[in-house]
Amino acid sequence: MDHDDRWDDQVRDAYRRPIAGEERAREQVIARLREEPAPRRSRWSGWWMDPDAIRMRPLLAVASLIMVLGIGAGAGAWWAASRGASIGSPRSTTVVARQTARGIGAFTGATAVTFVFRAPGASRVSLVGDFNGWNPEATPLRRATLGDTWIAEVPLERGLHAYAFVIDGSDWAPDPSAPLAAEASFGRRNSLVVVGEGGPL
Amino acid sequence: MTPRPMVDKPMTDAELVVRVVAGDAGAFADLVARYHAACLRYAAHVLGDRMEAEDVVQETLLRAYRSLGRYQERQQFRPWLFRILVNRCRTAATRMGAQRLRTADAMDPDTVTARDGTAVLELRSRLVRAIAGLDEPHREAFLLKLGEGLEYEEIARITGASVSALKMRVKRARDQVRERWKELDDDGSR
Numbered sequence: 001m002d003h004d005d006r007w008d009d010q011v012r013d014a015y016r017r018p019i020a021g022e023e024r025a026r027e028q029v030i031a032r033l034r035e036e037p038a039p040r041r042s043r044w045s046g047w048w049m050d051p052d053a054i055r056m057r058p059l060l061a062v063a064s065l066i067m068v069l070g071i072g073a074g075a076g077a078w079w080a081a082s083r084g085a086s087i088g089s090p091r092s093t094t095v096v097a098r099q100t101a102r103g104i105g106a107f108t109g110a111t112a113v114t115f116v117f118r119a120p121g122a123s124r125v126s127l128v129g130d131f132n133g134w135n136p137e138a139t140p141l142r143r144a145t146l147g148d149t150w151i152a153e154v155p156l157e158r159g160l161h162a163y164a165f166v167i168d169g170s171d172w173a174p175d176p177s178a179p180l181a182a183e184a185s186f187g188r189r190n191s192l193v194v195v196g197e198g199g200p201l
Numbered sequence: 202m203t204p205r206p207m208v209d210k211p212m213t214d215a216e217l218v219v220r221v222v223a224g225d226a227g228a229f230a231d232l233v234a235r236y237h238a239a240c241l242r243y244a245a246h247v248l249g250d251r252m253e254a255e256d257v258v259q260e261t262l263l264r265a266y267r268s269l270g271r272y273q274e275r276q277q278f279r280p281w282l283f284r285i286l287v288n289r290c291r292t293a294a295t296r297m298g299a300q301r302l303r304t305a306d307a308m309d310p311d312t313v314t315a316r317d318g319t320a321v322l323e324l325r326s327r328l329v330r331a332i333a334g335l336d337e338p339h340r341e342a343f344l345l346k347l348g349e350g351l352e353y354e355e356i357a358r359i360t361g362a363s364v365s366a367l368k369m370r371v372k373r374a375r376d377q378v379r380e381r382w383k384e385l386d387d388d389g390s391r
Binding site for chain 1: 221224226229230238245251254255258267270324327328347348350
């Protein structure tokens with residue numbers, strides 16, 4: 001190996017030393033990418049339908065969501081009444097999700113949506129979704145008086161939103177009481193909620 | 202997400218691109234894992250500012266992701282991605298103008314805390330200072346060839362320059378950087 005080659009190797013070595021913070025920067029890129037719709041062509045579009053989130057005929061998808069959320073509304077109302085819980089923002093008038101083993105679902109109003117999640121043993125819970133850039137720091141849930149139950153009220157635009165909960169900063173979980181997106185985004189399954197204009201769907 | 206087949210051989214870039222376009226958005230995370238570090242070190246050395254480099258790389262990968270559905274050169278993902286990166290770096294360099302910082306401290310402040318921090322910082326500092334005197338076309342050619350080890354044909358597709366022009370740029374840049382490197386070495390040994 002001649003002197004020139006050794007110098008080239010030295011320069012390459014200096015150049016290729018890992019940049020500090022590379023892993024954190026990469027995670028930020030991944031988080032930002034989660035907000036993006038998948039890069040494929042689709043003839044379906046509109047506020048009521050995210051063609052990249054679910055693989056169904058759009059009208060069938062909306063009908064299914066309405067049905068699921070409608071069933072949840074009754075169960076959720078029953079649960080809220082039976083526990084005497086005072087949950088929901090002043091603008092949130094309708095309960096649209098049912099209680100399950102872990103999650104209690106999403107209560108949607110015309111603009112304010114109350115997310116309720118049950119996480120026994122958690123020290124903190126946050127909400128991530130397309131509405132907050134999938135940022136685990138952006139929307140922390142507050143612990144309700146019920147102990148294992150965590151709540152956040154979030155104003156949402158009308159349309160279909162994907163979301164998930166983050167437990168103790170690292171464990172991502174979908175809402176077990178809400179419909180799941182048919183496809184995982186970056187390896188994780190997300191939940192879906194539909195917000196309509198003038199009232200919940 | 203569609204389950205990926207369990208195979209020993211990692212997927213090629215082209216296979217991952219096909220999966221992303223077919224609806225497996227998570228496959229793009231594999232491409233990010235594959236190329237993020239290379240994009241970041243290139244941008245950091247060209248711009249001399251790590252934070253600016255992080256922004257540029259994020260923008261580059263977002264643009265690549267959004268454009269993937271229209272992207273046809275699936276066998277040539279790396280030069281395609283680097284073409285976007287080089288263009289974003291050029292735009293950022295113009296925007297930064299005289300404010301561009303070309304010191305290792307601004308580029309990589311956390312490195313001093315590494316176990317071999319002194320050596321890392323010293324080497325990188327010398328490189329950053331040695332390439333600081335190069336104009337943009339020469340710095341691009343030098344880093345893509347000597348740093349990234351790309352073929353001239355790839356660099357030509359990335360930068361838009363001809364192979365013969367690139368060979369000339371790399372030679373000139375190499376001579377200049379080497380001279381400066383030696384000066385810095387002499388300064389450091391005094």
